[in-house]
Amino acid sequence: MRALSLPQARKLVLLSQCISTKSLKGSAYSETLNVFERLGYVQIDTISVVQRAHHHTLWSRNPRYQVAHLDQLVADKKVFEYWSHAASYLPMRDYRFSLPRKTAFKLGQQSHWYKKDHKLMADVLKRIESEGPLMAKDFVSKSHKTNGWGSKPTKQALETLFMQGDLMIAERKNFHKVYDLTQRVLPNDVDASIPTEQEYGQFLVLSYLRAHGFGNLAEITYLLKNIKTLASQALNMLLESGDIKRVIINESVYFACCDALFLLDKRLNKKQVHILSPFDNLLIQRKRTQSIFNFKYLLECYVPAAKRQFGYFCLPVLWNGKLVARADCKVDKQTNTLNVIHLFIEPSVNEKETFFTALEEKLQAFAQFNQCNHYAIQKVSSRTV
CATH class of the missing domain: 1.10.10.10 (Winged helix-like DNA-binding domain superfamily/Winged helix DNA-binding domain)
Structure with missing residues (x-):
């Protein structure tokens, strides 16, 4: 059983999530589809103080992403809307694996x-x-x-x-x-056959592990009903076949695809800043985010204003392989400005000058992505432990 350090675990997660990697060759549109097929889903959200979560998540992986890509992918029948752990866009390649849930709803085996x-x-x-x-x-x-x-x-x-x-x-x-x-x-060539329980269980396990680098049963089955037994059986079968192996991270046992561990030999671009959506695949499971990245995160738009610690819509900021800041952002459409209402810096940031140089470069790109001419940081605070 291989042990991974936390820096190694974080690297494996980021590379599996297509973050901090080199841009792929080919068109921007094809790269967007590739991101979909690597991640397995992109969550949809209605909040629009900045660009909506589904667009934001794709832009975080593909700097050449354009909002029109998503509509085009739907029109081209390359992705479709359904449910993962929440309302999402999914690759059409995986359509048949949406059928067990649909069938359960139709037959009354799962309540709506x-x-x-x-x-x-x-x-x-x-x-x-x-x-x-x-x-x-x-x-x-x-x-x-x-x-x-x-x-x-x-x-x-x-x-x-x-x-x-x-x-x-x-x-x-x-x-x-x-x-x-x-x-x-549906496209004419889509596979619409209902998978067997074994196929479905292995799909759930392997798609999660490939997208996230590693995981345990609770993470693999996060917010998915009535599939823990199926996923547990799949884990045992995949361990026996040698497709996955156990790894130890921070004294906890996880599972990883054997070939995924080769990602650790690849280079991670640590000096580039990434501004992430609160609904990003990387950190949607808050308990995992705290365990692996030592970053306790709560989206406070659902918290009464008087009780908010960081702001209405704080975006986690990734740099140097770590989650190092939170930026409470909002677009002002009248002035075409991306306002960083409050930027909170974590105590783990040592090279602040280097960090701010990288952050300002990314904020300019993020402003353009949000159809703003410029950005403004209104307040900066350094967090203490």
Whole structure:
């Protein structure tokens, strides 16, 4: 059993997550697709004080990323919307592995947050089948009665049909979902066969380990219902076949793909700053982030203003292979300025001048990504332990 130091573990995570690596050759669009297929999913979020999380996460891996890439990938049927641990875009390559969850919803083996109204669901399907792709607002009636087409139940019917696989999201218009029949959205060559339990379990394990470098059962099954036994069985089978091995990190046992450990021989660009989304794949599991990066992080937009320690939308900042700062950011559209309302520096930052030089370069790029002409740091604080 191989032991990895924390610096080695962090390096393995960052390289597996496509962070602090050299840009790939090829078009910016193809690199964006490659990022999707490496990460396995990109979480969708509605908060827009800076560029939305799904765009931000892709830009963090691909400096040439353009917001239009995502719509184009959906139009080209290279990615699709569904659920990972939360609402996400996923690579179409993995479509068949969304089917076990959809089937469970459809058969009532997994509960949905909405109660099924079968008659309303049938009516919704019939309209979309005859009229083509529709948004929730297309069902609004002039009367706006609570039991009419524009009522909350109609949106629930659409979402239920989406979660159980009858509908897919064909596109988004001004961030509103456009629903269509699944058979009209799927590409002709997609594999739509339902995986066996063994295939599904191994997919869950291997996709997580490849994207994150290493993991344990709790991390692999994070916010996924009814699959711990399946994932545990897959871990045992993959250990027996030699596809994965155990590693020790910080006195805890994890699993890693055997070939992933060769990533440790690659170079990590430590001097480049990365400004990350709160919903970034790297740190969405806060307990893991604290354990591996010694960085306790809480997104405080859900915390009452008076109780916030760092601000409404603090973005974690990566540098020198560590999470070293938090930047509470907000775009001012009237002045085209990316405001860093408050920058908090961790005590682990020793070469502050070098760090600030790299940070300012990245902030300028981040401002441009947010369609701002410039940025302004309004306040800086150094945290004490």
